[in-house]
Amino acid sequence: MSTTNETNPTDAPHGARPASWVPGADGSPYGVTNLPYGVFRAAGREPRIGVRIADLVFDLAAAESAGLVLAAGAFGSATLNGFMALGRPQWTSVRQRLVELFTAPEHREAVEPLLVPLTEVELTLPFEVADYVDFYSSEHHASNVGQIFRPGQPPLLPNWKHLPIGYHGRAGTVVVSGTPVVRPCGQRSTPDGPVFGPSVRLDIEAEVGFVVGVPSPLGQPVAVADFTDHVFGVVLVNDWSARDVQAWEYQPLGPFLGKSFATSVSAWVTPLDALADAFVPAPEQDPAVLDYLRDDPHLGLDLRLVVEWNGERVTEPPFAGMYWTPAQQLAHLTVNGASLRTGDLYASGTVSGPERGQVGSFLELTWGGAEPVELGDGTRTFLADGDTVTVTATAPGPAGTVVALGEVTGTILPAPRR
Amino acid sequence: MSTTNETNPTDAPHGARPASWVPGADGSPYGVTNLPYGVFRAAGREPRIGVRIADLVFDLAAAESAGLVLAAGAFGSATLNGFMALGRPQWTSVRQRLVELFTAPEHREAVEPLLVPLTEVELTLPFEVADYVDFYSSEHHASNVGQIFRPGQPPLLPNWKHLPIGYHGRAGTVVVSGTPVVRPCGQRSTPDGPVFGPSVRLDIEAEVGFVVGVPSPLGQPVAVADFTDHVFGVVLVNDWSARDVQAWEYQPLGPFLGKSFATSVSAWVTPLDALADAFVPAPEQDPAVLDYLRDDPHLGLDLRLVVEWNGERVTEPPFAGMYWTPAQQLAHLTVNGASLRTGDLYASGTVSGPERGQVGSFLELTWGGAEPVELGDGTRTFLADGDTVTVTATAPGPAGTVVALGEVTGTILPAPRR
Numbered sequence: 001m002s003t004t005n006e007t008n009p010t011d012a013p014h015g016a017r018p019a020s021w022v023p024g025a026d027g028s029p030y031g032v033t034n035l036p037y038g039v040f041r042a043a044g045r046e047p048r049i050g051v052r053i054a055d056l057v058f059d060l061a062a063a064e065s066a067g068l069v070l071a072a073g074a075f076g077s078a079t080l081n082g083f084m085a086l087g088r089p090q091w092t093s094v095r096q097r098l099v100e101l102f103t104a105p106e107h108r109e110a111v112e113p114l115l116v117p118l119t120e121v122e123l124t125l126p127f128e129v130a131d132y133v134d135f136y137s138s139e140h141h142a143s144n145v146g147q148i149f150r151p152g153q154p155p156l157l158p159n160w161k162h163l164p165i166g167y168h169g170r171a172g173t174v175v176v177s178g179t180p181v182v183r184p185c186g187q188r189s190t191p192d193g194p195v196f197g198p199s200v201r202l203d204i205e206a207e208v209g210f211v212v213g214v215p216s217p218l219g220q221p222v223a224v225a226d227f228t229d230h231v232f233g234v235v236l237v238n239d240w241s242a243r244d245v246q247a248w249e250y251q252p253l254g255p256f257l258g259k260s261f262a263t264s265v266s267a268w269v270t271p272l273d274a275l276a277d278a279f280v281p282a283p284e285q286d287p288a289v290l291d292y293l294r295d296d297p298h299l300g301l302d303l304r305l306v307v308e309w310n311g312e313r314v315t316e317p318p319f320a321g322m323y324w325t326p327a328q329q330l331a332h333l334t335v336n337g338a339s340l341r342t343g344d345l346y347a348s349g350t351v352s353g354p355e356r357g358q359v360g361s362f363l364e365l366t367w368g369g370a371e372p373v374e375l376g377d378g379t380r381t382f383l384a385d386g387d388t389v390t391v392t393a394t395a396p397g398p399a400g401t402v403v404a405l406g407e408v409t410g411t412i413l414p415a416p417r418r
Numbered sequence: 419m420s421t422t423n424e425t426n427p428t429d430a431p432h433g434a435r436p437a438s439w440v441p442g443a444d445g446s447p448y449g450v451t452n453l454p455y456g457v458f459r460a461a462g463r464e465p466r467i468g469v470r471i472a473d474l475v476f477d478l479a480a481a482e483s484a485g486l487v488l489a490a491g492a493f494g495s496a497t498l499n500g501f502m503a504l505g506r507p508q509w510t511s512v513r514q515r516l517v518e519l520f521t522a523p524e525h526r527e528a529v530e531p532l533l534v535p536l537t538e539v540e541l542t543l544p545f546e547v548a549d550y551v552d553f554y555s556s557e558h559h560a561s562n563v564g565q566i567f568r569p570g571q572p573p574l575l576p577n578w579k580h581l582p583i584g585y586h587g588r589a590g591t592v593v594v595s596g597t598p599v600v601r602p603c604g605q606r607s608t609p610d611g612p613v614f615g616p617s618v619r620l621d622i623e624a625e626v627g628f629v630v631g632v633p634s635p636l637g638q639p640v641a642v643a644d645f646t647d648h649v650f651g652v653v654l655v656n657d658w659s660a661r662d663v664q665a666w667e668y669q670p671l672g673p674f675l676g677k678s679f680a681t682s683v684s685a686w687v688t689p690l691d692a693l694a695d696a697f698v699p700a701p702e703q704d705p706a707v708l709d710y711l712r713d714d715p716h717l718g719l720d721l722r723l724v725v726e727w728n729g730e731r732v733t734e735p736p737f738a739g740m741y742w743t744p745a746q747q748l749a750h751l752t753v754n755g756a757s758l759r760t761g762d763l764y765a766s767g768t769v770s771g772p773e774r775g776q777v778g779s780f781l782e783l784t785w786g787g788a789e790p791v792e793l794g795d796g797t798r799t800f801l802a803d804g805d806t807v808t809v810t811a812t813a814p815g816p817a818g819t820v821v822a823l824g825e826v827t828g829t830i831l832p833a834p835r836r
Contacts, residue, residue, distance in 0.1 A: 131590045136671060157669050162612045163605055167671040168586040168678070172549045172759045173636060182637040184754035187581055187708065194580045196708045218591060218680070219600040219834065245754065251575050253554060253585040254672020260586070261754040262636070290605065290614045336602035336663065336675040337834075341590045416637065416755075 018103040022115070024054035025102065029404030032102050033397040035095060036268035036406055037080055037233070040121040047078040047124045052268055052406075053102055056115040063114055068107075069097050080127040080269060084213030084232040085342040091213070091232060095273050123267035125176040126235075127211060130341035132174055132263065133333060134207070134239060134349060135166040137324035139283075141352035141360060148368040149247070161287060164324035164332050166346070169239070170260035174345065177236075177267050177408040183385060183415040184261040186245035198415035199242035201369065202383040205350040206307050206317055206360035206391045207237040210326050211269055212344035219337040224295040227327035228272060230340060236266040236305070236391050236408040237347045243363055243382070265345070268406025275403065278302045278395035282325045292335050295327045301395065303405065305351055307360070308390045312375055317351035317360040319393070385414045436521045440533070442472035443520065447822030450520050451815040453513060454686035454824055455498055455651070458539040465496040465542045470686055470824075471520055474533040481532055486525075487515050498545040498687060502631030502650040503760040509631070509650060513691050541685035543594040544653075545629060548759035550592055550681065551751060552625070552657060552767060553584040555742035557701075559770035559778060566786040567665070579705060582742040582750050584764070587657070588678035592763065595654075595685050595826040601803060601833040602679040604663035616833035617660035619787065620801040623768040624725050624735055624778035624809045625655040628744050629687055630762035637755040642713040645745035646690060648758060654684040654723070654809050654826040655765045661781055661800070683763070686824025693821065696720045696813035700743045710753050713745045719813065721823065723769055725778070726808045730793055735769035735778040737811070803832045 020032045030036070030052050040057050041047045050057035064075040071094050074082035083094075101107045136142055139156070142165075146155035159165065175181075183202055187194045213232030216222050222230055239259060246258025282300035303319035324332075329346055350360040359365050362382055366372055369381040383389070390409035397403040438450045448454070448470050458475050459465045468475035482493040489512050492500035501512075519525045554560055557574070560583075564573035577583065593599075601620055605612045631650030634640050640648055657677060664676025700718035721737035742750075747764055768778040777783050780800055784790055787799035801807070808827040815821040 131588050159607075159612070159666055159669065163667060165667065165671055165674075167674050168588055170549050170586055170756060171589065172762070173756050175636070182755050185639075186754050189577075193705075194577075194708065196710060218593070221603075242754070248577055249581060249583070250670065250672070251577065252668065252672070253583055254668070254670070256583075256585050257750070257754040257756070260756045287611075290612065292614060332675070336604050336660070336679040337600050338588060338591050338675070338678045344590070 020102045021105050021108050022053050022102050028054045029402045030054055032099050033401050034274050034403045035098055036270040038126045038268045039078060039124045041124055042121050049075045051098060055118050057118055057121060059114040059116060068110060069094055081342050087214050088229055126267060126269050128343050129171040129174045129345050130343035132169040132171040133166050133346040134169045135164050135329050136349040137164050137322050138349055138352045139323040140354050141350040144364045164329050167254045169263060173260055174263045174265055177264055180413045181240055181262045181410045182413045184242050185415050186242060186257050187248055188244035189248040199244055201243035203241045203243050203362045204389050205239040205241055206305055207239055207347040207350060208303055208319055209235040209237040209265060209345050209347040212340050213342055215342050216340040218339040222330055222334040224327040224331040227330050231272060233269040233271040235269055236393055236405050238264040238391055238408050264408050264410045266406030266408045270405050275301060275395055277398050280320050283321060283323055292331055293328050295325055300325050303393045303395050305391060305393045310375055310388055315357055315359050315365060317358050318353045319351050321353055322348055383412050385412050387412050438520045439523050439526050440471050440520050446472045447820045448472055450517050451819050452692050452821045453516055454688040456544045456686045457496060457542045459542055460534060460539050467493045469516060473536050475536055475539060477532040486528060487512055499760050505632050506647055544685060544687050546761050547589040547592045547763050548761035550587040550589040551584050551764040552587045553582050553747050554767040555582050555740050556767055556770045557741040558772050559768040562782045582747045585672045587681060591678055592681045592683055595682055598831045599658055599680045599828045600831045602660050603833050604660060604675050605666055606662035607666040617662055619661035621659045621661050621780045622807050623657040623659055624723055625657055625765040625767060625769060626721055626737055627653040627655040627683060627763050627765040630758050631760055633760050634758040636757040640748055640752040642745045642749040645748050649690060651687040651689040653687055654811055654823050656682040656809055656826050682826050682828045684824035684826045688823050693719060693813055695816050698738050701739060701741055710749055711746050713743055718743050721811045721813050723809060723811045728793055728806055733775055733777050733783060735776050736771045737769050739771050740766055801830050803830050805830050
């Protein structure tokens, strides 16, 4: 038992990891304590739901058809939305059944034919995104951005420690990991007035996203304590950002085209149950928050992100230090009566720790472009065409194991010629 | 002919209005020159698509089944999305066929049994909203808000005349006209720090919304000239706003909970073809806009809005004076490569004219609450529980006729007790 019940808001039991008969599963960060869900397409076939184990994907559509798992028919779909809508008891029972199938040798004969090597499939967007909200919940990130954009002024605005600042992004441009990102064009400000052209300050934002499974009705806020009833799982997010476009457009209504050209998410949705051992006390909040934001226990997630820029590890943002917790974000998002839909995605905001090597954006890493970084293939401030950025993350699993989140990666393509 | 071709970007011919055999159609603002689409539910039946004529709704699902209209099966649905995705040639041919059915006496026998009185149906949300964007395109509104919130400073921010300022709203809380609006709770700032409770400055924003039918791929901007290829029609919008919540939360990422509790839209989507005679030159833009925003002809829509507060006409916002046109808004929204989906909704922002009696929000009408208005049942600054606000609009149709947009109405319910 690696943690106490006080830090486990899910139904998943802590404990020793069972051994799996699946080749490569034991010792893999995608072992039986992980089991993320996704949607895959084998050559010449329609997309279907699967669960990852080791470097294989288990065909859940076929498994449900064969009676190996029961999910109310939800696996006969090209998105996870139907399954995510079923709710935590069903999520947990399916997960328990999958562990049984992957560990009990008597199931090997039925299960093994439905395991497909990842090398033979393409992964597609795992769920249909309903609304996409992006928060701004790292104190270090918000302070860094404040210092870069408003030097000499207090780095945090007066509201920041009273509520999780957030805004709505464009759900229709959420894309799956691996999708190329075309450099956006837009307006940017110059001393001679605004000009139009390809963004010259294209950046990343390494974030963690929470995926809503169970909806809530209009007019009925979701309490902090009900977080695990509604949130199905976690994705990694790269909220690509054109800083020059954003800087010119964002007053007074917030970011718009500087963000809406693409937001990448991992192909795998890690169920909250796989992160039972990763819940840890979140940073103390001072001043005290208003009642509706008070979560007790006040828990964050010990997710350790790694950002690779053209294959070089440039930063390691620690999610555990985020000021606002996912439960607080959900409670805030709905406290005005806003309803939730299955497929709602809310992201944490850029994950930045206190050190330069822990920031989640290149704006911070190069301090607004003033301090370039050296990569193997040259110097960078912001992204060059052809650059690839990959965000990965791991979390502690039971009994000393490691749980990996699905990576989110993307390569920059040149802006279209006009 | 009331206008020239230079001001008619649709395929719809200008001309004299044909006489209709449908009872009440001739002389109605919902005559054969209007024909808005919606989704209705008759007692005990599933929602289905219909088109309004006079005070009747023509059952298009039944009409398509009977072979009276052809729409690739799109009318066998509970939303307009499938029909809207078909594109302008199909929209126009269906419209021409409907005019034929409602005017040629030989069709009366087949058509009349499929006409249902509006009094016998409930109207539901006419389309599934994909992404919802809200612009801020009235110069008078932006100037008024600037003067109220930033007295002594220039009323417009430096970017305002260079691009149509906008942001994403919450698609999942777009509701159909008639849906009650529960007063939202949230944080507001006081001299003693933030407090939580029901909004005390609940307001309206009278707007016009544009509904996207034909999608566009990621990475491919939509030119101003392609506006009518993508936009199917128009709805009236009331973007309810909690000004106290908004004022405290909106820096630096824009409005969030102050808006996301409810946005009401009319039950009827007026096709652009019905507004062929309403296109008028839009206000001249100075400074000149960047190339991608240049629309020639530069056309707005002569829609005349009326806002009733508890049945009293309090303002009459003129849409024709909007600084940014719908075609410019669409081009801006996609210039960074953002894709469009069928069901995307983008609203104009609050429609305000130069006079106090032409503003589209109560924030402006009462000048930030400083100048209350007298209604028959008492004095108001912002909305009281039980208040009803109804926005209607008309446009010039062919040959001196009038085309009415569907109304958008809502009544405020008290905040939930906590």
